[in-house]
Amino acid sequence: NESEVLIQTETNREVLKNAPVENIVTAAHRVAGRSVEPCLFGQGGTCCRNCNMGPCQIIDGVEQMIGVCGADASTVAARNFARIVAGGAASHMDHARGVVMAFLATAKGEAPYEIKDGIKLRQVAMSIGIDVAEKSKEDLAIEVGEKLMAEFGQQEGGLSFVKRAPKPRQELWKKLGIGPRGVDREITEIMHRTHMGVDQHYENLLFQAARTALADGWGASMIATELSDVMFGTPVPIRSRVDIGVLKEDEVNVTVHGHEPILAEALGMAARDPEILEECKKVGAKGINLAGVCCTGNEILMRKGFPIAGSFIQQEVVLATGAVEAMVVDVQCIMQNVSRVAEQFHTELITTSDKAKIPGATHISFDEHRALDIAKEILKRAIKKFPERGKHFVPVRSMDVVAGFSHETINYMLGGRFRASYKPLNDNIINGRIRGVAAIVGCDNYRVTEEMHVEIAKELIANDVLVLVTGCAATSIGRTGLLSPEALDQAGPGLREVLEAVGCPPVLHMGSCVDNSRILIAATEMVRTGGLGEDIYQLPAVGAAPQWMSEKAVAIGQYFVSSGVDVVFGPTFPITGSKVVSDYCFNKMKDVYGGSWHLAKKPSEFVNIMVDTINQARKDLGI
Numbered sequence: 001n002e003s004e005v006l007i008q009t010e011t012n013r014e015v016l017k018n019a020p021v022e023n024i025v026t027a028a029h030r031v032a033g034r035s036v037e038p039c040l041f042g043q044g045g046t047c048c049r050n051c052n053m054g055p056c057q058i059i060d061g062v063e064q065m066i067g068v069c070g071a072d073a074s075t076v077a078a079r080n081f082a083r084i085v086a087g088g089a090a091s092h093m094d095h096a097r098g099v100v101m102a103f104l105a106t107a108k109g110e111a112p113y114e115i116k117d118g119i120k121l122r123q124v125a126m127s128i129g130i131d132v133a134e135k136s137k138e139d140l141a142i143e144v145g146e147k148l149m150a151e152f153g154q155q156e157g158g159l160s161f162v163k164r165a166p167k168p169r170q171e172l173w174k175k176l177g178i179g180p181r182g183v184d185r186e187i188t189e190i191m192h193r194t195h196m197g198v199d200q201h202y203e204n205l206l207f208q209a210a211r212t213a214l215a216d217g218w219g220a221s222m223i224a225t226e227l228s229d230v231m232f233g234t235p236v237p238i239r240s241r242v243d244i245g246v247l248k249e250d251e252v253n254v255t256v257h258g259h260e261p262i263l264a265e266a267l268g269m270a271a272r273d274p275e276i277l278e279e280c281k282k283v284g285a286k287g288i289n290l291a292g293v294c295c296t297g298n299e300i301l302m303r304k305g306f307p308i309a310g311s312f313i314q315q316e317v318v319l320a321t322g323a324v325e326a327m328v329v330d331v332q333c334i335m336q337n338v339s340r341v342a343e344q345f346h347t348e349l350i351t352t353s354d355k356a357k358i359p360g361a362t363h364i365s366f367d368e369h370r371a372l373d374i375a376k377e378i379l380k381r382a383i384k385k386f387p388e389r390g391k392h393f394v395p396v397r398s399m400d401v402v403a404g405f406s407h408e409t410i411n412y413m414l415g416g417r418f419r420a421s422y423k424p425l426n427d428n429i430i431n432g433r434i435r436g437v438a439a440i441v442g443c444d445n446y447r448v449t450e451e452m453h454v455e456i457a458k459e460l461i462a463n464d465v466l467v468l469v470t471g472c473a474a475t476s477i478g479r480t481g482l483l484s485p486e487a488l489d490q491a492g493p494g495l496r497e498v499l500e501a502v503g504c505p506p507v508l509h510m511g512s513c514v515d516n517s518r519i520l521i522a523a524t525e526m527v528r529t530g531g532l533g534e535d536i537y538q539l540p541a542v543g544a545a546p547q548w549m550s551e552k553a554v555a556i557g558q559y560f561v562s563s564g565v566d567v568v569f570g571p572t573f574p575i576t577g578s579k580v581v582s583d584y585c586f587n588k589m590k591d592v593y594g595g596s597w598h599l600a601k602k603p604s605e606f607v608n609i610m611v612d613t614i615n616q617a618r619k620d621l622g623i
């Protein structure tokens with residue numbers, strides 16, 4: 001029923017109404033057109049498909065409704081939850097592996113990138129116990145890369161970056177037996193322990209889920225962020241634009257969609273190559289307009305200022321403009337339907353990862369050793385498509401954003417006039433000008449109203465809460481103007497006073513989803529600076545993913561909870577079919593980690609939980 005289709009964002013509605021091809025079908029239409037309701041057993045986490053005696057659908061408390069093997073709702077929900085975390089963490093781990101491989105190739109002079117941030121390289125090296133004295137940038141980079149690469153296959157011992165966490169936190173993980181041993185090992189163990197007839201205690205399963213999530217946040221994601229910064233430059237504040245209106249009439253529009261910065265950086269380099277510009281001229285285009293979709297967009301926005309054409313829920317609509325010559329994708333969050341929408345236009349869909357092929361797409365295998373040549377080949381294909389652009393509709397709407405708030409930038413900008421430090425931030429929290437810090441992260445999703453991220457962010461800044469954003473939440477908040485210093489007039493008086501003095505927006509864009517690791521580092525720095533307790537759980541800080549969609553979001557949420565942060569998810573959470581596991585995640589984890597999961601549906605519920613959590617932490621600190 002067309003009238004029930006909830007098309008999110010004004011721009012999406014405008015494009016679909018004016019698209020040159022009628023009846024473009026997007027995820028929003030498919031949600032409305034579903035003939036069966038989503039399965040409640042699946043939604044609550046109590047459908048077990050882990051062996052072929054089933055599938056077994058289990059209702060908590062109904063005696064005869066246990067699995068054929070006898071598994072009850074708590075076992076099944078915990079097993080399924082652990083597998084979700086494994087899926088999410090694996091994505092970040094494989095992403096990080098790709099970054100380290102490109103990093104090593106770069107250090108050895110075998111890839112066309114460079115080691116851009118020598119200062120950060122030395123800081124990273126020292127933080128993982130490597131002696132930096134008298135080593136060339138390249139030699140040091142090889143040593144760092146090899147040490148971190150070895151941690152993927154490591155069987156025993158800890159991960160280097162875990163040692164950055166506050167000492168009491170590390171001791172807690174040790175006591176609980178959940179310090180990650182190797183990046184890849186924890187995933188294998190989850191898959192083993194959730195196989196039929198292995199681990200059947202929900203708490204034990206959830207400890208392994210926590211350990212795997214920590215291997216993601218304090219391992220893989222941190223490796224990806226840190227080495228990408230060293231290789232491509234640590235973000236500093238940069239102005240750009242977001243929303244579909246960034247597509248250009250007179251340029252070859254190439255959207256790059258997915259996650260790994262290695263491909264996008266190469267396309268960025270190739271887009272400015274004289275040979276490519278010459279080719280553009282030949283077809284009457286002024287140049288290449290490279291625009292991001294999803295987290296790849298955040299990566300090149302933060303570091304290079306390239307615009308973002310769309311978040312997750314805009315990926316099909318970006319193509320529905322008929323103005324995109326090529327959509328180049330790598331991995332994660334790419335809907336298969338982009339292929340069908342592309343086919344309705346002149347748009348070429350190009351897959352580049354051998355791990356991710358899509359029927360109907362052209363596959364050009366990307367290899368960092370030949371990055372620039374491959375990027376040029378891709379752009380030449382896009383340029384050839386430009387003369388074929390037929391009827392199209394490019395909306396006017398796009399919004400100014402300031403991005404680039406790495407933890408180093410926050411340190412520098414909020415750090416006072418004389419030297420970079422978190423002390424002024426802590427002082428402003430202690431004196432109450434800033435009530436606390438909240439992260440709004442994760443996906444956007446067709447299951448909820450479009451304004452969730454925005455309404456929550458607005459309410460929080462009005463309450464003097466400093467808001468940090470990453471992922472598609474950052475893009476959707478960016479579309480409404482909150483990522484620009486002009487939005488400070490919507491902030492509470494204390495927050496406004498602090499941020500006005502340094503010219504910061506009230507909502508700070510910290511990057512892609514792997515860049516949630518920047519928030520872990522910022523939190524650790526706040527603890528280390530003093531005055532706000534000895535461990536992360538004491539900070540007046542909270543996280544939320546109000547429109548989560550992907551397994552990665554759950555892995556991220558779990559590493560925050562296990563690091564001591566309260567995290568609010570909604571509108572559903574995949575363990576609610578088991579009362580025991582719900583009680584454990586929503587209550588008992590607070591005793592175990594100092595932070596727990598929370599569930600909310602409406603923006604006002606999110607805000608209440610988040611502000612209450614911050615107020616309670618302030619009270620406990622006596623500030």
Ligand code: BF8
Binds near residue numbers: 471
């Ligand atoms: O890693 S926020 S929809 S793009 S999963 Fe995907 Fe979610 Fe967007 Fe990035 Ni993150």
